[in-house]
Amino acid sequence: MARSVAGPEIERLIQLLARLPGLGPRSARRAALHLIKKREQLLQPLGEAMQVACERVMVCDNCGNIDTANPCTLCCDTSRDNSILVVVEDVSDLWALERAGALNARYHVLGGVLSPLDGVRPEHLNLDKLVMRAADTSVTEVILALSATVDGQTTAHYVTELLSHCDVNVTKLAHGVPVGGELDYLDEGTLSAAIKQRTRF
Amino acid sequence: MARSVAGPEIERLIQLLARLPGLGPRSARRAALHLIKKREQLLQPLGEAMQVACERVMVCDNCGNIDTANPCTLCCDTSRDNSILVVVEDVSDLWALERAGALNARYHVLGGVLSPLDGVRPEHLNLDKLVMRAADTSVTEVILALSATVDGQTTAHYVTELLSHCDVNVTKLAHGVPVGGELDYLDEGTLSAAIKQRTRF
Numbered sequence: 001m002a003r004s005v006a007g008p009e010i011e012r013l014i015q016l017l018a019r020l021p022g023l024g025p026r027s028a029r030r031a032a033l034h035l036i037k038k039r040e041q042l043l044q045p046l047g048e049a050m051q052v053a054c055e056r057v058m059v060c061d062n063c064g065n066i067d068t069a070n071p072c073t074l075c076c077d078t079s080r081d082n083s084i085l086v087v088v089e090d091v092s093d094l095w096a097l098e099r100a101g102a103l104n105a106r107y108h109v110l111g112g113v114l115s116p117l118d119g120v121r122p123e124h125l126n127l128d129k130l131v132m133r134a135a136d137t138s139v140t141e142v143i144l145a146l147s148a149t150v151d152g153q154t155t156a157h158y159v160t161e162l163l164s165h166c167d168v169n170v171t172k173l174a175h176g177v178p179v180g181g182e183l184d185y186l187d188e189g190t191l192s193a194a195i196k197q198r199t200r201f
Numbered sequence: 202m203a204r205s206v207a208g209p210e211i212e213r214l215i216q217l218l219a220r221l222p223g224l225g226p227r228s229a230r231r232a233a234l235h236l237i238k239k240r241e242q243l244l245q246p247l248g249e250a251m252q253v254a255c256e257r258v259m260v261c262d263n264c265g266n267i268d269t270a271n272p273c274t275l276c277c278d279t280s281r282d283n284s285i286l287v288v289v290e291d292v293s294d295l296w297a298l299e300r301a302g303a304l305n306a307r308y309h310v311l312g313g314v315l316s317p318l319d320g321v322r323p324e325h326l327n328l329d330k331l332v333m334r335a336a337d338t339s340v341t342e343v344i345l346a347l348s349a350t351v352d353g354q355t356t357a358h359y360v361t362e363l364l365s366h367c368d369v370n371v372t373k374l375a376h377g378v379p380v381g382g383e384l385d386y387l388d389e390g391t392l393s394a395a396i397k398q399r400t401r402f
Contacts, residue, residue, distance in 0.1 A: 006296075007269030013254050016247040020224075020232045027223040033293050034222050035251070036258050036267055043255050046217040050236070050248030053214050057237050066237055068208030092234050095207075 010036070062133075064109030064126045066091050074107060081105045083140045085133060085168075087159060089113050089147060097145060105143075108133060113146065113155040125155075127162060134166045144172045211237070263334075265310030265327045267292050275308060282306045284341045286334060286369075288360060290314050290348060298346060306344075309334060314347060314356040326356075328363060335367045345373045 010032065018028035035043040059065070060072035067073055074080065074094075084105035088094050094107050110125045134142055142163060146152040160170050175193035177186060186194075211233060219229035236244040260266070261273035268274055275281065275295075285306035289295050295308050311326045335343055343364060347353040361371050376394035378387060387395075 006267065007257070007274065009250070009253050009257055009269050010267070013247075013250045016243065016250050019243055021235050022228040022232060023221075023223055029296060030293065031221045031223060032254075033267070033291075036254060039255055039258075042217065042220055043251055046214075047248050047251030047255055049210070049214045049217050050244055050251065052210050053233075053237060054240055054244050054248055056208070056210055057240075066207065066211070066234070068210050073208065090234075092231065095230060 062129070063107050064091075064111055064129075065094060065107060079104065082138045084143060085130075085139050085141070086143045086145050087130065088145050089152065089155075093145065093147075103143075106133075110155070113149075113151040114158055115151045122158065127159070130159070131162055131166070134163050134168050137167075139166075139168055141169045141171060142166075144170065146172075148173075148175065263330070264308050265292075265312055265330075266295060266308060280305065283339045285344060286331075286340050286342070287344045287346050288331065289346050290353065290356075294346065294348075304344075307334075311356070314350075314352040315359055316352045323359065328360070331360070332363055332367070335364050335369050338368075340367075340369055342370045342372060343367075345371065347373075349374075349376065 013035070014025075014028050014032045017023055017031050018025045020028075023031060035046070056068045057066060058068070058070050060067055060070055060075055062071045062075045065072040065074055069076070081104055084103065085108055086094075086097065086103065086105050087108050087110060088097065089110055089112060091109055094109060097103070097107075108126070108130050110127070110130070112120050112125055114120055114122065114125070133139065142159075144156045144159060146156050156172060163170055174197060175190065176197060177183065177190065177194045183191065214236070215226075215229050215233045218224055218232050219226045221229070224232060236247070257269045258267060259269070259271050261268055261271055261276055263272045263276045266273040266275055270277070282305055285304065286309055287295075287298065287304065287306050288309050288311060289298065290311055290313060292310055295310060298304070298308075309327070309331050311328070311331070313321050313326055315321055315323065315326070334340065343360075345357045345360060347357050357373060364371055375398060376391065377398060378384065378391065378395045384392065
């Protein structure tokens with residue numbers, strides 16, 4: 001804003017909101033106005049929810065998930081299959097897999113992928129704990145649910161090497177046509193992978 | 202989410218964030234994770250900024266603007282031209298005009314436009330105060346900076362009637378080609394208006 005039209009408190013709220021992913025300076029201004037108009041219904045509860053989250057949210061020492069309990073809800077869930085360990089890059093990937101509800105296993109969050117360009121090296125990832133968990137006799141399979149990017153696949157190879165002396169099957173997610181996807185719009189790499197890994201109808 | 206993967210505090214933060222304009226359930230989850238990862242830099246200051254805004258932001262009794270002072274910064278600004286009063290629908294419109302920096306006048310926020318379908322009637326708008334302010338001898342012009350929609354124009358006509366006994370010139374924003382706009386993409390109404398109100402080159 002060229003000139004300050006509102007008090008510094010409002011400007012600060014707008015500036016902080018603009019740092020959220022998905023909000024830019026203009027939508028942050030809209031969001032701030034919306035918040036101020038819905039003071040009792042939204043602004044106050046959201047401010048309180050943020051302070052509660054700030055005080056109580058922690059990283060699970062066992063799997064790297066984010067929760068208000070340590071060990072987290074998933075690690076404490078006795079109904080989950082202890083024999084399968086799903087390795088993910090980030091908590092958001094864990095949430096995505098849980099939304100899909102495709103499996104009822106344990107997770108392990110690496111906290112990133114190896115990336116020489118960004119200076120992310122093995123010691124920056126939650127790998128020691130993974131080796132320790134995979135060495136547990138109850139674990140029979142480690143699923144590498146990592147992104148199909150260069151960095152994700154490099155990390156997958158590295159983890160596979162790391163787990164070579166553990167008595168576990170290391171598997172990875174299938175490549176193929178996304179459900180609902182049209183062949184016309186897919187890239188050559190995906191189509192080749194889908195052909196190579198075709199299954200009986 | 203089918204199953205709860207995170208504590209109720211995180212779920213509540215996500216639900217409240219999803220009610221912001223511009224954020225849906227998925228982007229709210231991304232925003233919540235981003236906030237939790239940047240606890241010191243973002244989550245804590247944003248929570249505090251919201252509580253400060255919640256306590257200190259108020260509506261200016263004079264013009265209807267939102268600020269932490271009453272009368273607001275704009276009403277107290279002695280460098281502004283007292284003879285021009287710009288009537289806007291909402292605080293966001295006031296901010297937009299201030300960003301443009303096209304004029305240095307006083308504002309009056311109506312808090313909405315007349316809309317029979319939505320049940321918005323004259324008594325719901327900040328109109329009495331507008332008549333009072335327009336009756337001040339220092340005011341010579343009232344600019345109706347209202348949206349070019351049916352409701353906006355209905356409101357403009359109503360306000361003009363209301364101010365007919367005041368000794369002020371009532372003006373409205375020009376219709377025409379937006380700066381940077383291509384004729385090819387413009388609707389017939391805008392093009393007709395731009396032709397009718399053509400000016401000397």
